[in-house]
Amino acid sequence: MSANSKRFDLPLPFGWFAVARSDELAAGDIRPLEYCESEFVLWRGEDGTARALDAYCPHLGAHLGYESAVVGNDLRCPFHHWHFAGDGTVTDIPYAKVIPPKLKRPCDRAWPVYEDMGMIFVWWHPHKAAPLWELTPVTEIADEKWEATEYKEWIVDIPIQELTENGADIAHFAPLHGTKSPPVPEFKADGYTRYSSVSTKMPTPKGIVDGKITVRAPGPGVSFTRFHGITEMLLMQMHTPIDSGHTLLRHQYYIPSALEESKVNVTKALVRETSRQIEQDIAIWKHKKYLKEPTLVNGDGPILAYREFFSRYYA
Ligand code: FES
Numbered sequence: 259m260s261a262n263s264k265r266f267d268l269p270l271p272f273g274w275f276a277v278a279r280s281d282e283l284a285a286g287d288i289r290p291l292e293y294c295e296s297e298f299v300l301w302r303g304e305d306g307t308a309r310a311l312d313a314y315c316p317h318l319g320a321h322l323g324y325e326s327a328v329v330g331n332d333l334r335c336p337f338h339h340w341h342f343a344g345d346g347t348v349t350d351i352p353y354a355k356v357i358p359p360k361l362k363r364p365c366d367r368a369w370p371v372y373e374d375m376g377m378i379f380v381w382w383h384p385h386k387a388a389p390l391w392e393l394t395p396v397t398e399i400a401d402e403k404w405e406a407t408e409y410k411e412w413i414v415d416i417p418i419q420e421l422t423e424n425g426a427d428i429a430h431f432a433p434l435h436g437t438k439s440p441p442v443p444e445f446k447a448d449g450y451t452r453y454s455s456v457s458t459k460m461p462t463p464k465g466i467v468d469g470k471i472t473v474r475a476p477g478p479g480v481s482f483t484r485f486h487g488i489t490e491m492l493l494m495q496m497h498t499p500i501d502s503g504h505t506l507l508r509h510q511y512y513i514p515s516a517l518e519e520s521k522v523n524v525t526k527a528l529v530r531e532t533s534r535q536i537e538q539d540i541a542i543w544k545h546k547k548y549l550k551e552p553t554l555v556n557g558d559g560p561i562l563a564y565r566e567f568f569s570r571y572y573a
């Protein structure tokens with residue numbers, strides 16, 4: 259455990275986490291990865307489906323992410339050429355006449371994979387429990403009338419709970435970001451999904467425009483923030499634990515392909531503004547500590563309610 263991790267006395271949350279962009283993994287590609295304090299291997303079969311398994315071969319421990327090969331849809335270990343399917347079953351042992359039955363059963367070395375919206379997600383749970391919910395596509399992206407625009411990523415020195423508490427921390431917006439304190443968003447939990455929405459009056463050169471921001475977060479690993487009114491934009495924000503003190507944060511922005519010219523500049527300004535705010539937060543996160551019992555006062559946001567909500571992601 260690094261010194262950094264000690265600032266945060268929080269376990270890793272379970273959920274679906276983005277581990278690669280779809281365009282980083284062509285058919286036949288293999289990538290060794292390390293997220294959630296775990297080593298695993300991701301590959302794409304000839305059929306175009308991405309699959310993931312624990313990194314170390316159960317035979318004699320070779321790493322399946324180096325010098326290995328994709329054969330059809332399966333992964334071939336570099337050491338003795340055992341073949342593995344995406345469900346963890348052994349499909350071929352070239353020098354053995356019989357594959358023992360226990361090697362022919364799906365096993366918990368397999369990582370559930372979901373690919374959509376240009377990203378590859380894996381399900382991670384500390385006890386290898388099966389997925390407790392599904393990720394579902396976003397209408398705007400699924401109907402193909404929207405397109406991906408800018409993409410940004412940062413490695414931040416903070417766990418996901420602390421990172422995403424940012425939205426509930428109403429009182430930091432004015433002093434840190436120089437924005438007007440936003441109204442407290444309406445906040446609703448449904449199973450493992452968090453919804454919030456906030457209506458705002460946004461000043462523009464053409465006068466005050468009614469704006470609305472809605473958020474849907476299906477788990478700790480991804481949230482969809484939809485801006486309505488002043489412009490039409492969707493921010494897919496992804497948080498992937500590296501270890502208990504570090505998170506890979508990704509922003510993928512989407513806009514309608516037919517967005518009016520006048521709104522394109524507003525969108526660009528919003529992208530710049532969200533990045534500017536994140537970078538101000540990052541400078542604080544780099545050195546802050548998680549306080550289990552913070553000293554809260556009237557005017558602080560629903561921080562404890564948020565923590566209570568988030569605790570459902572801990573096993
Ligand atoms: S170590 Fe993988 S096949 Fe032997």
Ligand SMILES: [Fe+2]
Pocket residue numbers: 424430435535536539
């Ligand atoms: Fe912030």
